[in-house]
Each structure stands twice: as structure tokens, then as C-alpha cells.
Amino acid sequence: DAGVTQSPTHLIKTRGQQVTLRCSPKSGHDTVSWYQQALGQGPQFIFQYYEEEERQRGNFPDRFSGHQFPNYSSELNVNALLLGDSALYLCASSDGTANGDTQYFGPGTRLTVL
Amino acid sequence: GESVGLHLPTLSVQEGDNSIINCAYSNSASDYFIWYKQESGKGPQFIIDIRSNMDKRQGQRVTVLLNKTVKHLSLQIAATQPGDSAVYFCAEISGANNLFFGTGTRLTVIP
Numbered sequence: 455d456a457g458v459t460q461s462p463t464h465l466i467k468t469r470g471q472q473v474t475l476r477c478s479p480k481s482g483h484d485t486v487s488w489y490q491q492a493l494g495q496g497p498q499f500i501f502q503y504y505e506e507e508e509r510q511r512g513n514f515p516d517r518f519s520g521h522q523f524p525n526y527s528s529e530l531n532v533n534a535l536l537l538g539d540s541a542l543y544l545c546a547s548s549d550g551t552a553n554g555d556t557q558y559f560g561p562g563t564r565l566t567v568l
Numbered sequence: 569g570e571s572v573g574l575h576l577p578t579l580s581v582q583e584g585d586n587s588i589i590n591c592a593y594s595n596s597a598s599d600y601f602i603w604y605k606q607e608s609g610k611g612p613q614f615i616i617d618i619r620s621n622m623d624k625r626q627g628q629r630v631t632v633l634l635n636k637t638v639k640h641l642s643l644q645i646a647a648t649q650p651g652d653s654a655v656y657f658c659a660e661i662s663g664a665n666n667l668f669f670g671t672g673t674r675l676t677v678i679p
């Protein structure tokens with residue numbers, strides 16, 4: 455049973471560019487959440503997707519957008535990259551039910567903005 | 569607003585000793601808490617969870633205690649092993665299933 459997978463593992467971009475990160479949830483999970491983890495900090499919630507719609511959003515600007523596909527996989531897009539966007543981007547999946555609050559994380563994508 | 573914080577940023581213990589990692593939370597309405605372990609270069613790994621209608625929950629070598637009166641959470645690791653060295657986060661569930669994390673405690677196990 456595959457866990458949560460993310461691609462790419464590492465990415466280097468320059469300021470002003472755009473980036474797309476990808477996530478495949480754990481088998482049987484239909485809810486995907488994205489988090490940003492700066493160095494030495496805890497993960498910060500970006501947004502959550504369920505049934506192909508953004509269900510919740512954290513305190514992140516509109517430059518951060520996402521998408522969920524019918525197979526429950528998800529993408530995180532960041533436009534007009536800033537140096538401060540350098541971080542580990544984590545995807546977590548859950549089964550979306552009342553008893554399915556436990557979120558399982560992927561290994562993350564390390565984004566470096568130069 | 570909600571905040572989840574940890575009392576100590578670092579903790580060093582001797583191999584074989586018990587470890588206790590503490591966490592304070594501010595949202596009294598939070599009803600679900602999770603401890604995660606994060607090793608270098610990896611995503612957070614689920615350790616154990618507890619709901620607000622419980623005071624204690626035990627897993628394999630780990631115990632989570634919840635004190636709702638003082639809004640305090642702790643993770644106890646029995647017979648700490650070198651493989652337990654990592655950063656430990658407590659997180660609370662707020663609203664519809666998004667996690668609020670604290671800064672983390674780095675546990676170092678001394679052989």
C-alpha cells in the first residue's frame with residue numbers, strides 16, 4: 455500500500471517564476487492538505503482539497519493556488535515566487551470522514567528560491 | 569487565535585531513559601490532538617493521537633497525556649532509543665480537519 459508521494463523531491467527557482475508541486479494521496483484517501491514548513495519551524499497550513507474543491511484555506515496569499523483531480527491527486531501552484539517562499543512543502547492526505555482526522559504526510563518537496 | 573507551543577526547543581536523554589516532551593495549546597475548543605515525529609529530510613510521521621474526551625492514551629512505548637484544565641499535552645517515550653532522535657511536533661485539529669503545529673522539540677538520544 456503506497457503512502458503519500460510527492461514530486462519533485464527538490465526544486466530550484468528564481469524570484470518571479472512560477473512552480474507546480476504534485477502530490478498523490480495514500481490509497482483510499484480523498485482529502486489532500488498542503489503545508490509549508492520553513493526551516494526550524496512547524497508546518498503551516500496552506501489549504502485543503504476535498505471533492506476537487508478548496509474546502510479550507512490558511513493565511514496564505516492568492517499567489518498560492520491548488521487543484522485536485524478526480525483521482526484525488528493534487529497540485530500546489532505558487533506564482534511570482536519570493537525568496538521567502540523557500541521552504542519544505544508537505545502534502546498530507548486523510549479519508550475525509552469524521553473519524554478520519556489523522557493526516558499522513560508525504561516526504562515533501564524542498565523548494566529553493568534564488 | 570489558536571496557537572500550539574512547546575515548552576522546550578531541545579531535549580537530550582540517555583539511551584534507555586524515559587523521555588517527556590511537553591506542549592501547551594491555547595484553543596480550548598480543540599478536540600483532537602496528534603503527535604508527529606519528523607526525522608531529518610522526511611515528512612512528519614504520525615505517532616499517536618488523543619481526543620479531548622480522553623486523558624491518556626497508550627501506544628507502543630509511547631503515552632500521550634492530555635490535561636484540558638491547563639491546556640497541556642505531553643508525549644512520553646519509554647526506554648528511549650537512538651532511533652527516537654528527531655523533532656517532535658504536537659498538533660491540534662481545528663475546524664474541518666486542518667492541523668495547527670507548534671515549533672517542535674528536538675530530541676537527542678545519547679548512546
